[in-house]
Amino acid sequence: MKHTMYHIPVCPFSQRLEILLTLKGCRDQVDFQVIDITKPRPDWLLAKTHGTTSLPVMELPDGRILKESLVLLQYLESIYPARPVAQQDPYKHAVESMMARMEGDFCNQGYRFVMNQNPTRQQELREGMLAQYAKLNDFLLAHSPDGTYLFDDFGWAETIFTPFFMRFWFLDYYEDFQLPDTPSYQRVKKWQAACLAHPAAQQVTREEIVKNYYDYAKGAGNGTLLPGRQKSSFVFEPHWKTRPWPPKDKYNTSATDDELGLNG
Numbered sequence: 001m002k003h004t005m006y007h008i009p010v011c012p013f014s015q016r017l018e019i020l021l022t023l024k025g026c027r028d029q030v031d032f033q034v035i036d037i038t039k040p041r042p043d044w045l046l047a048k049t050h051g052t053t054s055l056p057v058m059e060l061p062d063g064r065i066l067k068e069s070l071v072l073l074q075y076l077e078s079i080y081p082a083r084p085v086a087q088q089d090p091y092k093h094a095v096e097s098m099m100a101r102m103e104g105d106f107c108n109q110g111y112r113f114v115m116n117q118n119p120t121r122q123q124e125l126r127e128g129m130l131a132q133y134a135k136l137n138d139f140l141l142a143h144s145p146d147g148t149y150l151f152d153d154f155g156w157a158e159t160i161f162t163p164f165f166m167r168f169w170f171l172d173y174y175e176d177f178q179l180p181d182t183p184s185y186q187r188v189k190k191w192q193a194a195c196l197a198h199p200a201a202q203q204v205t206r207e208e209i210v211k212n213y214y215d216y217a218k219g220a221g222n223g224t225l226l227p228g229r230q231k232s233s234f235v236f237e238p239h240w241k242t243r244p245w246p247p248k249d250k251y252n253t254s255a256t257d258d259e260l261g262l263n264g
């Protein structure tokens with residue numbers, strides 16, 4: 001019997017697990033079951049999670065349940081030890097764990113920025129996002145000044161951050177946010193570029209992110225419906241590939257279901 005992962009296909013937290021399993025060469029060992037975020041969670045799933053709706057959730061072959069992507073990463077690392085992704089040296093693992101502790105503030109700032117609907121807050125949010133990248137830059141300069149990754153190869157910290165570098169394509173598209181070409185961001189830019197290009201991290205594309213996250217850019221998260229809309233940008237049908245690119249100007253335009261290609 002396999003482990004089962006209940007997940008939302010475009011969810012960054014689930015992508016962490018897919019990256020880890022791919023790096024370990026055991027992506028096929030876990031059965032990924034897709035859940036539609038735009039629909040209420042089915043009762044059978046709520047029974048397993050004791051009522052919580054957040055995904056990913058993993059079911060062990062004997063029915064026990066684990067949640068939280070960082071916990072699941074550690075669990076998968078332990079049960080598939082053959083190709084370790086985390087550093088084995090205690091000091092090095094502590095260093096990558098310190099970097100991992102920076103993920104929460106980094107993710108939250110990006111989501112606050114994309115969901116903001118008030119143009120007068122744009123500058124402050126942009127600066128807050130830059131400050132987060134500057135912290136990562138400083139950390140890399142302290143622990144890996146001349147490298148590409150934190151250590152020799154794409155590893156634990158890269159597995160945790162890369163899904164968010166990908167989600168933040170929505171900041172480039174909807175907020176015209178890019179890292180400036182100044183020394184303060186040079187090291188993190190090099191890291192980010194290598195993370196984005198890594199073959200184990202290609203589960204999603206920029207197009208998929210930009211189209212699916214349109215509703216976030218309009219202030220509605222987690223598959224909730226915006227006023228005047230019947231369909232979420234996270235619906236499975238019509239497939240995102242068949243839909244047009246959404247309008248970039250989130251502050252002055254509210255696209256309809258038709259304009260987003262959600263009616264097929």
Ligand SMILES: N[C@@H](CCC(=O)N[C@@H](CS)C(=O)NCC(=O)O)C(=O)O
Pocket residue numbers: 008010011012013037053054055056067068069070222
């Ligand atoms: N801290 C959790 C966060 C998971 C999370 O926020 N998942 C989102 C999808 S990207 C979700 O399930 N949202 C819907 C909900 O909470 O009902 C983790 O690391 O696993």
